Amino acid sequence: MSHDIAVIGGGPAGLSAAINARVRNKTVLVVGNDYRESPLYRAERVDNYLGMPGLTGAQLLDAYQRHAEDMGVEFRHGRVLNIMPMEHTCYLSIGTDMEEAGAVILATGVSRGKKFPGEAEFLGRGVSYCATCDGMLYRDKQVVVVGLAPDAAEEANFLQGLGCRVTYVSGKAPEGLDPAIAYVRATKLEIVGEASVTALRAGDEEIPCQCVFLLRHAIPPTDLLPALELENGYIRVDREMRTNLPGVFAAGDCTGLPLQLSKAAGEGLIAGQKAAEYLDGL
Ligand SMILES: Cc1cc2nc3c(=O)[nH]c(=O)nc-3n(C[C@H](O)[C@H](O)[C@H](O)COP(=O)(O)OP(=O)(O)OC[C@H]3O[C@@H](n4cnc5c(N)ncnc54)[C@H](O)[C@@H]3O)c2cc1C
Numbered sequence: 178m179s180h181d182i183a184v185i186g187g188g189p190a191g192l193s194a195a196i197n198a199r200v201r202n203k204t205v206l207v208v209g210n211d212y213r214e215s216p217l218y219r220a221e222r223v224d225n226y227l228g229m230p231g232l233t234g235a236q237l238l239d240a241y242q243r244h245a246e247d248m249g250v251e252f253r254h255g256r257v258l259n260i261m262p263m264e265h266t267c268y269l270s271i272g273t274d275m276e277e278a279g280a281v282i283l284a285t286g287v288s289r290g291k292k293f294p295g296e297a298e299f300l301g302r303g304v305s306y307c308a309t310c311d312g313m314l315y316r317d318k319q320v321v322v323v324g325l326a327p328d329a330a331e332e333a334n335f336l337q338g339l340g341c342r343v344t345y346v347s348g349k350a351p352e353g354l355d356p357a358i359a360y361v362r363a364t365k366l367e368i369v370g371e372a373s374v375t376a377l378r379a380g381d382e383e384i385p386c387q388c389v390f391l392l393r394h395a396i397p398p399t400d401l402l403p404a405l406e407l408e409n410g411y412i413r414v415d416r417e418m419r420t421n422l423p424g425v426f427a428a429g430d431c432t433g434l435p436l437q438l439s440k441a442a443g444e445g446l447i448a449g450q451k452a453a454e455y456l457d458g459l
Contacts, residue, residue, distance in 0.1 A: 180206040182452050183269055183278035185257045185401070187212050189438050190429025191284030192241045193445025194452070195250040198282075201453035206251045206278065208271055210394060212238050214327045217438075226438055237438075256394075258307055260401045262422055265459060272309040279459070280452040283402075283412060283420070283427040284445060287436065288395040290325070295368030296391065303374025303388050306396065308332040311388065316340040319386040321377045323347065323366065329392040330354045336390070344386070346379045398431060409433065418448035426452050 182198045184191045187209030195205045212218065213235075220234030229237075246252075255271040260281060262268075267281045296304055305311040308322070309332075317340055322333040324347035334355045337343045345354055348364040363379035368389050370376070377384045398412055399405050406413045406421040411433035418426045428444035430436045 178206075179266075179277040179279075180204045180251070181278065181456055182206070182280050182282060182449075183208065183267065183276060184282045184284055185209070185260075185269075186284035186286060186395075186429070186431075187242075187245075187252065188215060188217070188284060188286055188429060188441065189237075189241060190286075190431075190441035190445040190448075191282070192245045192250070193442040194282045194284055194426075194428055194449035195245050195445075196248045197446045197449030198453050199248040199250055201450065203453050203456065204251070206253060206276060207245070208253045208255055208257050208269065208276070210256070210326070210328070211254060212242050214394070223438065256306070256396060257401060258310070258396065260425075262402070262425060265424070267424060272307055279456050280424045280426065282418075282445075282448045282452055283398050283425065283431055284429045284441075284448070285395055285398055285401075286430045288393070288397045290393070293323075293366045293368060293391070295370070295374075299368050299370055299374050299389075302372065303370055303386075304368060305388055305390050306392070308336050308390050308392065311390075312336050312339045312341060315388045318342065318388070319344070319384075320388045320390060321346055321379075321384055321386045322390045322392060323377075324351050325391065325393040327394075332390070332392055333358055344384050346377065346384070398427070416447075417451045418444055419451065424452075424455060426455075 181203035182205045184207045187207045198205045217234040224230045259270045269276045320341045321344045330351035330353045344359045346361045367378040412427040426448040428448040429441035
């Protein structure tokens with residue numbers, strides 16, 4: 178389906194961008210995870226947000242979400258895996274689905290954690306970031322799900338239901354995992370193989386498998402858009418929150434320090450307004 182603006186990430190920057198684009202009468206789709214899974218949701222107290230000291234992270238995020246819903250922002254749960262900017266239209270892949278938008282605002286926060294050894298080397302040759310996209314390829318085969326996001330157990334159950342033989346690896350035992358799925362507790366991981374993946378080394382164990390599904394909360398923006406320019410590890414933007422790619426804007430923690438709420442909300446406002454102006458000028 179086509180939207181004026183797609184926002185990747187439903188945190189403070191993404192929702193600020195979304196409501197400010199709605200004020201300019203643009204249709205807006207926000208793609209992101211359940212906002213209650215944000216680490217900020219568990220913050221006991223936020224004291225430096227102007228005029229509203231002492232709120233919990235949950236109170237703030239609940240209010241942001243209500244505000245955006247009341248303004249007619251559309252939401253879609255999921256991880257954007259890839260963005261293809263074409264002339265005047267950006268195509269977003271979300272699992273096996275596609276969405277289209279005239280402009281994109283990246284509000285993906287910071288992706289914590291480095292890539293695992295072997296991850297980049299075997300991407301597409303037995304390393305996958307999407308269970309719904311690639312699960313069918315591994316029916317009747319051994320796969321490992323590395324649970325780095327709260328919905329990873331659900332995805333592992335989905336793969337098991339498809340007929341994959343699943344092992345689940347994470348630092349902490351997940352809730353809701355199908356009891357038929359073997360669980361291995363480990364955080365030190367290495368993906369090994371030859372032409373394609375043959376095993377995951379998890380701590381002292383080597384788990385033979387044909388695919389490793391790495392299910393994270395966030396995907397680094399340069400994996401979404403390889404032509405995106407960075408500066409000091411963050412997305413390079415100008416004062417209008419424009420990236421180096423036409424029709425692609427960015428806001429919030431993903432553009433750099435300070436990693437703070439007020440900056441995220443302020444940049445989101447500019448990105449929402451400028452993306453709307455960009456569309457009006459086409
Ligand atoms: C515990 C805690 C306490 C904090 N306390 C304070 C405080 O007191 N004061 C303060 O100013 N700041 C505080 N912060 C920092 C503040 O939370 C951040 O600066 C702010 O949330 C940044 O907003 P954002 O929208 O840029 O990114 P985020 O809030 O990180 O939101 C980004 C969202 O994008 C999603 N996403 C990423 N990639 C994709 C993808 N490919 N597809 C779909 N979705 C994607 C992520 O899952 C995430 O939900 C705190 C942070 C934490 C964790």
